[in-house]
Amino acid sequence: MSKLDSKIPEGTLEQKWTKYRSTVPLVNPANKRNLEVLVIGSGLAGASAAASLAEMGYKVKVFCFQDSPRRAHSIAAQGGINAAKNYQNDGDSTYRLFYDTIKGGDYRAREANVHRLAEVSTNIIDQCVAQGVPLAREYGGLLSNRSFGGTQVQRTFYAAGQTGQQLLLGAYSALQRQVGMGAVQLCSRHEMLDVVTIDGVARGIIARNLITGEMEKHFGHAVLLCTGGYGNVFYLSTNAMGSNVTAAWKAHKKGAYFGNPCYTQIHPTCIPVSGDHQSKLTLMSESLRNDGRIWVPKKKDDTRKPTDIPEEERDYYLERRYPAFGNLVPRDVASRAAKERCDAGYGVGNSKMAVYLDFAYNTARYGRTEAAKRNIQNPSQAEIMRLGKEVVKEKYGNLFDMYQQITGENPYETPMRIYPAVHYTMGGLWVDYNLMTTVKGLYALGEANFSDHGANRLGASALMQGLADGYFVIPYTLGVYLSAEVSRMSAEKDKTDSIDKLKTKHPAFDQALKEQTDLINKFLSIKGTKSVESFHKRLGLIMWNKCGMARNKEGLTEAIAQIQALRKEFWSDVRVLGSADEFNPDLEKAGRVADFIELGELMCKDALNREESCGGHFREEHQTEEGEAKRDDVNFAYVAAWEYKGVSEWELNKEELKYENIKIAQRSYK
Amino acid sequence: MGSGHGTELNLTLKVWRQKNSKASGSFETHQLTGISTDMSFLEMFDVLNEKLISEGKEAIAFDHDCREGICGMCSMYINGRPHGPKQGVTTCQLHMRSFKNGDTIVVEPWRSAAFPVIKDLAVDRSAFDRIIASGGYVSVNTGNAQDANNILIPKTDADEAFGAAACIGCGACVAACKNSSAMLFVSAKVSQLALLPQGQVERKERVKKMVAQMDEEGFGNCTNTGACEAECPKGISIENIARMNRELMSANIK
Numbered sequence: 001m002s003k004l005d006s007k008i009p010e011g012t013l014e015q016k017w018t019k020y021r022s023t024v025p026l027v028n029p030a031n032k033r034n035l036e037v038l039v040i041g042s043g044l045a046g047a048s049a050a051a052s053l054a055e056m057g058y059k060v061k062v063f064c065f066q067d068s069p070r071r072a073h074s075i076a077a078q079g080g081i082n083a084a085k086n087y088q089n090d091g092d093s094t095y096r097l098f099y100d101t102i103k104g105g106d107y108r109a110r111e112a113n114v115h116r117l118a119e120v121s122t123n124i125i126d127q128c129v130a131q132g133v134p135l136a137r138e139y140g141g142l143l144s145n146r147s148f149g150g151t152q153v154q155r156t157f158y159a160a161g162q163t164g165q166q167l168l169l170g171a172y173s174a175l176q177r178q179v180g181m182g183a184v185q186l187c188s189r190h191e192m193l194d195v196v197t198i199d200g201v202a203r204g205i206i207a208r209n210l211i212t213g214e215m216e217k218h219f220g221h222a223v224l225l226c227t228g229g230y231g232n233v234f235y236l237s238t239n240a241m242g243s244n245v246t247a248a249w250k251a252h253k254k255g256a257y258f259g260n261p262c263y264t265q266i267h268p269t270c271i272p273v274s275g276d277h278q279s280k281l282t283l284m285s286e287s288l289r290n291d292g293r294i295w296v297p298k299k300k301d302d303t304r305k306p307t308d309i310p311e312e313e314r315d316y317y318l319e320r321r322y323p324a325f326g327n328l329v330p331r332d333v334a335s336r337a338a339k340e341r342c343d344a345g346y347g348v349g350n351s352k353m354a355v356y357l358d359f360a361y362n363t364a365r366y367g368r369t370e371a372a373k374r375n376i377q378n379p380s381q382a383e384i385m386r387l388g389k390e391v392v393k394e395k396y397g398n399l400f401d402m403y404q405q406i407t408g409e410n411p412y413e414t415p416m417r418i419y420p421a422v423h424y425t426m427g428g429l430w431v432d433y434n435l436m437t438t439v440k441g442l443y444a445l446g447e448a449n450f451s452d453h454g455a456n457r458l459g460a461s462a463l464m465q466g467l468a469d470g471y472f473v474i475p476y477t478l479g480v481y482l483s484a485e486v487s488r489m490s491a492e493k494d495k496t497d498s499i500d501k502l503k504t505k506h507p508a509f510d511q512a513l514k515e516q517t518d519l520i521n522k523f524l525s526i527k528g529t530k531s532v533e534s535f536h537k538r539l540g541l542i543m544w545n546k547c548g549m550a551r552n553k554e555g556l557t558e559a560i561a562q563i564q565a566l567r568k569e570f571w572s573d574v575r576v577l578g579s580a581d582e583f584n585p586d587l588e589k590a591g592r593v594a595d596f597i598e599l600g601e602l603m604c605k606d607a608l609n610r611e612e613s614c615g616g617h618f619r620e621e622h623q624t625e626e627g628e629a630k631r632d633d634v635n636f637a638y639v640a641a642w643e644y645k646g647v648s649e650w651e652l653n654k655e656e657l658k659y660e661n662i663k664i665a666q667r668s669y670k
Numbered sequence: 671m672g673s674g675h676g677t678e679l680n681l682t683l684k685v686w687r688q689k690n691s692k693a694s695g696s697f698e699t700h701q702l703t704g705i706s707t708d709m710s711f712l713e714m715f716d717v718l719n720e721k722l723i724s725e726g727k728e729a730i731a732f733d734h735d736c737r738e739g740i741c742g743m744c745s746m747y748i749n750g751r752p753h754g755p756k757q758g759v760t761t762c763q764l765h766m767r768s769f770k771n772g773d774t775i776v777v778e779p780w781r782s783a784a785f786p787v788i789k790d791l792a793v794d795r796s797a798f799d800r801i802i803a804s805g806g807y808v809s810v811n812t813g814n815a816q817d818a819n820n821i822l823i824p825k826t827d828a829d830e831a832f833g834a835a836a837c838i839g840c841g842a843c844v845a846a847c848k849n850s851s852a853m854l855f856v857s858a859k860v861s862q863l864a865l866l867p868q869g870q871v872e873r874k875e876r877v878k879k880m881v882a883q884m885d886e887e888g889f890g891n892c893t894n895t896g897a898c899e900a901e902c903p904k905g906i907s908i909e910n911i912a913r914m915n916r917e918l919m920s921a922n923i924k
Contacts (some may be wrong), residue, residue, distance in 0.1 A: 048812070051812065052811075052812040055811040055812060066735060066741070066743060067733060067743065067792075067794070067795055067796070068742075068795065068796065068798065068799050068839065069799070070742070070799075070802075070839055071735055071736075071741040071742060071743050071839075073735070073736060073741070075736065075740050075741050076736045076738055076740050076741065085818075085819075087819060123813075123815070125818045126815035126816065126817055126818045127810075127812060127813075127815045128818075129815065129818040129821060129868070130808065130810045130814065130815035130816070130818075130821075130868060131807070131808050131810055131868070132807075132808045132831075132862065132863050132866050132868040132869055133835075134828050134829075134831040134832040134835050134862065134866065135818075135828075136828070136832075137823055137824075137825045137828040137829075138825065139824075139825050140822070141822030141823050141824055141825070142819050142822065143818055143819055159832060159835075160832065162740070162836065165740055165836070165838075166832070166835060169835065172802070173802060173806055173807035173808070174807060174810075174812075176799060176802040176803040176806065176807060177803065177807040177809065179799070179803045180803035180804055180805075186799070188796065188799070211788055211794075238738075240735040240736040240737070240741060241734055241735055241736075241737055242735050274706075274708040275706055275708055275709075277706060277708075277709045277713045277716070277717060278713070279710070279712070279713050279716055279737065280737045280738075282737075282738050283738075402738070402739070402763075405759060405763050405765065406710075406763075406765065407708075408707075408708070408765070408767055471812045471813075472812075472813075475812065475813075531720055531723045531724070533716070533719075533720060534720075575723060577723060577726070577727070577728050577729070578728050578729075582689075582690065582789070583690070583731055583788050583789040583792065584731075585729070585731055586719075586723070586728075586729050
């Protein structure tokens with residue numbers, strides 16, 4: 001019998017959510033004023049949840065490590081946000097969005113959650129437009145849509161290449177409105193270091209004021225972790241420098257199970273690493289791949305300039321391997337194909353770890369169309385390319401500029417060099433249908449939870465999920481728990497040592513505060529010889545080489561041993577300077593890297609356990625004869641939810657995935 | 671060019687060090703050798719900090735996060751210009767190929783009474799959050815919205831609003847201004863919402879409240895030098911300031 005209860009409501013798939021939210025217990029407005037909610041993280045999930053809950057009357061505190069909630073990394077999302085509006089009259093529906101998401105996730109997501117996500121997707125667009133988010137429009141004044149990978153309809157709403165920025169600033173405005181009204185207390189430049197539990201129930205957090213170093217106790221009737229993903233375990237990723245797993249990891253160590261930690265998304269089109277100094281990687285939007293052609297030379301170690309390599313000596317390997325989808329295959333497939341070519345010795349650039357993304361073909365196509373539009377007879381090749389470049393500039397100008405800024409090369413004249421990079425983590429804290437973790441009163445929203453994307457996320461679905469959880473799911477599901485809290489508070493109102501009277505004076509808070517203070521002093525007292533940064537880099541290399549795009553039993557076993565050794569070395573030889581009672585970014589990073597090291601071990605353990613290939617998880621032992629991912633639905637159609645038992649010890653719990661509305665099939669893009 | 675083709679630079683850095691908001695600060699000089707021109711400016715700082723740590727000295731504190739020019743957290747005043755010598759980029763997007771071998775580079779924090787220094791190159795910009803909290807929003811609770819396509823917005827208006835909404839809140843405009851004025855930042859938000867139908871109901875109250883909060887935070891006034899627009903990494907137009915002044919005037923005439 002599984003310890004996990006996903007609490008999926010009864011009823012048909014279409015009715016579950018509507019019926020559930022109409023029948024869940026409510027909290028009356030007077031009681032809401034006495035209930036405190038702590039929201040950790042201020043990205044799309046955190047800001048939208050905090051604003052919505054404050055509007056409803058709850059007392060809310062928001063914590064973020066950045067200097068302002070507006071800087072959370074949702075801000076960097078480029079492409080767009082999906083919603084089943086069917087504004088294009090092209091056959092979209094809630095069911096289609098649901099189906100595409102389940103299939104895109106390689107049949108490893110929970111049906112009921114994904115259907116709810118598809119249902120509320122339309123409300124998100126309405127809400128954001130009402131806030132004044134300037135989404136792209138057509139000349140008639142209606143909203144515009146674009147295409148994205150893994151779907152055949154146009155359902156992606158966008159704001160140029162800055163959709164995440166505009167949506168986050170909308171949620172941030174709503175949040176700041178509540179701050180201005182005194183309904184939300186904002187704690188920026190604060191980092192959550194632990195969740196405080198009493199008898200297994202979350203009652204608050206320990207946070208460090210990053211400017212003064214002061215350790216603070218905060219009481220809450222519920223704690224919401226909206227802390228994003230853990231891609232920075234690989235050191236190099238498209239995540240922000242500060243993105244970290246600490247809040248989720250500390251919660252894990254206090255009893256929250258970690259779901260599918262090995263499911264990571266490697267995005268195929270990023271600017272490649274240029275040297276050992278590299279600190280982060282930059283994405284080139286998926287939309288570029290939809291308009292360009294990817295190739296490598298047919299000859300190994302070809303040192304000619306790409307523009308000097310004739311057409312017949314180029315290998316358009318995606319078009320060769322996947323004639324039906326070509327350059328439009330999903331992210332996981334495109335990434336593995338690039339790695340295969342580079343590993344075989346056909347990579348380009350100095351590092352040989354890159355492939356070409358070439359716009360010449362489509363530039364010429366656009367140029368010919370443009371010449372025809374302008375009635376230019378027999379245009380010269382130079383004229384065609386000039387006209388084509390104008391079109392490309394209008395569509396992708398900001399991305400081309402970014403590429404030139406970073407690489408010093410002009411992508412209008414020579415193909416871009418690209419390579420896959422860590423981008424998103426589908427895994428995260430296990431949550432039930434209410435988004436509650438296995439710790440009562442502790443919730444996880446957005447990328448921090450595991451629930452909606454299975455083993456591979458589709459483009460433009462991360463923004464949708466973050467906002468769905470914050471605006472339209474948690475405002476309903478939190479009441480299920482807090483209404484019970486109201487009853488408990490009433491029953492305990494005469495008890496002198498109740499948590500409601502003691503709040504942060506409860507000894508559990510002092511205990512947790514002491515543990516975290518000791519931990520900080522420990523970092524400072526080691527006085528070793530190696531920087532925090534150097535440990536992070538070494539961890540990243542182990543993870544990338546052995547738990548990255550391709551994994552096997554031998555490599556994962558080695559990685560676990562190497563990570564354990566690295567952990568020991570970290571705790572005996574790390575050098576953290578400065579003091580605890582000041583602004584000390586290096587000390588902050590020490591805590592984050594310590595947690596990444598532990599997480600890295602669990603990711604390898606999970607990848608080792610999952611003896612199949614699915615979505616972003618590719619085990620070399622489990623592939624078809626053509627080198628494609630081979631799922632094992634008989635033995636692995638489950639969520640792996642890991643329970644922390646102590647250093648390097650975890651117990652595996654399984655949540656079986658039942659597909660009652662979709663027929664499981666092998667994905668094929670040939 | 672590009673991957674590994676970069677040359678290497680030897681540089682002298684003069685960096686502002688300040689223990690905390692109360693201490694007085696001073697410049698510290700560092701020599702760096704073998705800096706690849708492929709590095710970003712912040713990666714050069716990573717190298718410097720690793721060097722300092724290896725010598726047992728405290729790393730230089732500076733703000734940074736996304737390192738792709740969108741979060742607005744990085745904030746270095748380089749050789750007398752916010753975000754350095756190149757137009758249209760943030761500090762994190764500035765690359766070392768914009769410098770020459772042997773250069774001396776002076777790096778300071780944003781200088782403004784409304785942005786007190788926290789430590790070294792990091793400043794406190796929470797004044798911007800308080801200005802937004804005073805009125806930089808449309809008062810619409812979650813769940814209140816009508817269907818998104820019921821509001822028709824001419825593409826030109828939507829594009830213009832987007833242009834103003836592209837502000838990343840980094841504060842370069844304040845740092846560039848001799849008066850430490852925040853008019854470009856405030857006017858960008860006022861403009862975005864004044865240009866859209868959703869912003870009309872609170873149009874007058876919004877501009878009055880936001881300007882009052884801006885003044886209370888201690889930002890200076892605008893004397894039309896245009897330095898803010900010239901240094902803004904996102905190309906926010908100074909026309910927004912003119913629009914805000916019109917908005918404020920008409921709001922004050924009943």
